[in-house]
Amino acid sequence: MQRKLLLLPILLFALTEVSAQSPLSVEHIMRDPKWMGVFPSSPEWSDDGKTIFFKYNLEGDPTDSLYKINLANPSQITKVHWPEEKALARPQSDLNADQSQRIYRKDNLIMLEDLEKNTNTTLLEWHEPVTNLRFLANENRVAFNSSGNIYVFDRSSKTVSKVTNISSGSKPSSKDKSEEKITFLESENLKLLDVVRERKEAQEKSKAYRESIRDGFDEYTYYTQGKNLTNLQLSPDERFATFSIFTPATNKNTAVPNYVDASGYTEDLNARSKVGNSPSKVEIGIYDLTRDTVYFVSTSDLPGIKDLPDYVKDYPEKTWEEKERALTLSSPIFSPDGKKTILQVRAFDNKDRWITEVDLETGKLKTLDRQRDEAWVGGPGIGGGFGGGTLGWLPDNQHIYFQSEATGYSHLYLLNVGTGEKKALTQGNFEVFDPFLSKDKKSWYLTTSEVDPGERHFYKMPLMGGSMEKLTSMTGNNAVVLSPDEKKIAIIYSYSNTPAELYLQDNKAGAKAQQLTSGQSEEFKAYKWRDPQIVRFAAQDGAQVPARLYLPEPSKKNGAAVIFVHGAGYLQNVHKWWSSYFREYMFHNLLTDLGYTVLDIDYRASAGYGRDWRTGIYRHMGGKDLSDQVDGAKFLMAEHGVTPGKIGIYGGSYGGFITLVALFNHGDVFTSGAALRSVTDWAHYNHGYTANILNTPEEDPIAFRRSSPIYFAEGLQGNLLIAHGMLDVNVHFQDVVRLSQRLIELGKDNWEMAVYPVEDHGFVEPSSWTDEYKRILKLFNSTLLDQN
Known part of the structure; x- marks a missing residue:
């Protein structure tokens, strides 16, 4: 009897270890997110700076609506009804240089608004739709596009002139109609x-x-011959017009069958093409309004235009043709006085970005800055293939600004187009986001990660560089919108365990932020959501890998662990603000309650850590990004008492891909995994994302072969759950269908697949979320925990 009593505490402890409880459940946390409360987004200021508008939902509407807070009574939140919201809208608007006046279109009228006097005047009634409404260098003159041409309205003389003559058709034959053959009837x-x-x-x-x-x-007359002419604009000095001729690639698109269409028939959803596309073609035309002629920008003199990528050395048997690479060109950007213009050019192979000055008289390009990356050019503010990113002119008509990863981190630069002198305005092991000029053009406002990779703060800096003044102080993410008079800032702020709320602060360092919204429901606040630790562990190559760590209470610890792999590849989830993966965050709280240790890693390729981290997966997805997961598992076993053989892994999209290669290549480390909406063969994914990292399957098959899970399926040892939406137009259901056939042919029986007939890539229905995560929890509980 004595012996039995001694064994009883041990038995009770073992039962407690297996059956730890949580006040949370999958059904609870995967409901419609409205149960959590209501949270603000997309703040905007009224023109007078007295009101903040934002998206919100106090009345349980099907979707968020526009709400407002008047600063005279900041405790009152009011819904903006449609008549007022419609009156606020000013499409096709432009501000003059000192931002005292605005031109905008209202129905068929072109209006002038005096922002200082708060008056509105009708400038012109126009009979056709109007786009690209802009003040010119002479602000008494206003340009606009209509019916495929540019018109100018002179505010002094009240006259309108058509300044371009462009026809979408073909040039008529020179043959006189009188010479043409007269028909019998005529x-x-x-x-x-x-x-x-x-x-x-x-x-x-x-x-x-x-x-x-x-x-x-x-x-x-310039005839486009039926080609697609876009981005037609007039130089501020009215000397030139520029435009883009876009010739789309003729690539075969894919189709995604919809088996649950309301019609009762299986209908195909049109989807993207696959990697390896032939490129679309963009030409930049210059319309000389004095000489009445059109000519095109020439790119043949760009330095390195024929450079081959480094990876060609891996294919010694192949002959590589030296030729001009395919390019994409952004729309030209004119200096404020219209005398100069710059143009961004990117190589279609993603290895080069040139910032150039255009000789408007000849169309020739002068390279001002070339950024070459043997992986791919990218990073915050760098922009994509068709432009975008940080690029523009200072008011002096001499300096341009742009962002570059020349130092390994994306920073803000100035360049004098006359002397070629380049100056870094920011520097250090951090990144710059969304810089813009102050209203008086004497300062910069910008957001950076200088304090910590997991924080975002708002700064002010002198125009030509100098000390940055930190304006926000709350730890987490401070997404700022500046008031029109630049005296106040509206902040969407969140912390790791606190969803976004709206704050108001004076625009000066050290000012206290005032919270304007408080949207958490009582049900949401009833649970004590964890503030996960941010840790770093050593990777096998010596890198320090950042991660979020969730530790259970010692009395609940069960020796098992789950590693979460975020999606998108280039995305940051180890930070001190509310995650876009909020469902997964709540699931991690549930797992931790149950005794699991949870690790969420910003593996190689994640955003927020500079160029080398971003490109660490070049030509080998499933390389360092996978070894970071393995090293994370080793860290948990060495430092946090996790038992070997009791580690699971899961994630969606890119995270699903990593889960597959983890189970196929490291079954000795990962016992179980849930691969959600996962890429199984990169040759079947899209071009824009995949070609950056792996080039194309035709030119670099080695990279695709070693990166695609389907080639390693024979290595599956552990327990695999595959889950996929059948309407996924991003990562197609075809991906897992092909993989499942391969697993069948390999004789694997330690896997199962759950399909969701009404879901796209991002699930919508709470029932689908619930079903999926109940399966994930069941997988981990049944395979990672001791079953007594």
């Missing part, structure tokens, strides 16, 4: 009907007279 008509013949003769005489008095002058 000939007989002219013989039989005297009035018809007389009228035709009169028309021909009138035409001949008009042509005789023109002294041989023909009005110039």
Whole structure:
């Protein structure tokens, strides 16, 4: 009897270890997110700076609506009803240089708003739709596009002039119609009907007279020959117009079957093409308004235009043709006075970005800055293939600004286009986000990660560089919108365990932020959500890998661990703000309650850590990004008492891909895994994302072969759950269908698949989320915990 009593505490401890409880459940946390409360987004200021508008939902509407807070009564939140919201909208607007006036379109009227006097005046009534409404260098003149051409309205003379003559058709034949063959019917008509013949003769005489008095002058017309002309703009000095001719690639698109269409029939959803596309073509045209002629920008003199990538050395048997690479060109950006213009050019192979000055007289390019990356050019503020990113002019018409990863981190630069002198305005092992000029053009405002990779703060800096003044102080993410007079800032702020709320602060360092919203529901606040530790562990190559760590209470610890792999590849999830993966965050709290140790890693390729981290997976997805997961598992075993053989892994999209290669290549480390909406073969994914990292399957098959899970499926040892939405137009359901056939042919029986007929890549239905995560929890509980 004595012996039995001694064994009882041990038995009770073992039962407690297996059956730890949580106040949370999958059904609870995967409900419609409205149960959590209501949280603000997309703040905007009124023109007078007295009101903040934002998206919110106090009334349980099907979607967020526009709400407002008047600073005179900041405790009152009011819904903006449609008539007021419609009156606020000002499409096609532009501000003058000192931002005292705005032009905008209202129905068929072009309006002028005086922001200082708060008055609105009708400038012009126009009969056609209007786009690209802009002040010119002479602010008494306003340019706009209509019916495929540019018009200028002079506010002094009240006159409108058409400054371009562009036709979407083909140039007419020079052959005179009178020389054309007259048909039998026309000939007989002219013989039989005297009035018809007389009228035709009169028309021909009138035409001949008009042509005789023109002294041989023909009005110039540029014919696009049916090509797609876009981005038509007038230089501020009205000397040139520029435009883009876009010729889309003719690549085969894929189709995703919808088996649950309301029609009762299986309908195909049109989806993207696959990696290896032929490129779309962009040409930049220059319309010389003085010489009445059109010519195109020439790119053949760009330095390195024929450079081959380094990876060609891996294919010694192949002959590589030296030729000009395919390019994409952004729309030109004119200096404020219109005398100069810059143009961003990117190589279609993603290895080069050139910032160039355009000689508007000839179309030739002068390279101002070339950023070459043997992996791919990217990072915050760098922009994509068709432009975007940080690029523009200072008011002096001499300096341009842009961002570059020249030092390994994305920083803000100035360059004098006359002297070529380049100056870094920011520097250090941090990144810069969304810089913009102050209203008086004497300062920069910018967001950076200088304090910590897991924090974002708002700064002010002198125009030509100098000390940055930190304006926000709350630890976490401070997403700032500046008031029109720049005296106050609206902040969407969140912390690791606290969803976003709206704050108001004076625009000065050390000012205290005032919370304006408080949206958490009582049900959400009832649980004590964890503030996960941010740790770093050593990778096998010596890198320090950041991660979020969730530790259970010692009394609940069960020796098992789950590693979460975020999606997107280039995304940051180890930070001190509310995660976009909020469902997964709540699931991690549930797992921790149950005694699991949870690790969430910003593996190689994640955002927020500079160029080398971003490109660490070049030509080998499933390389360092996977070894970081393995090293994370070793860290848990060495430092946090996790038992070997009791580690699971899961994630969606890119995280699903990593889960697959983890189970296929490291079954000795990972016992179980849940691969959600996962890429199984990178040759079947899209071009824009995949070609950056792996090039193309035709040119670099080695990279695709060693990166695609389907080639390693024979290595599956542990327990695999595959889950995928059948309507996924991003990572197609076809991916897991092909993989499942491979697993069948390999004779694997330690896997299962859950399919979701009504879901796209991002699940929408709470029932789907619940089903998926119940399966994930069941997988981990049944395979990682001791079952007594």
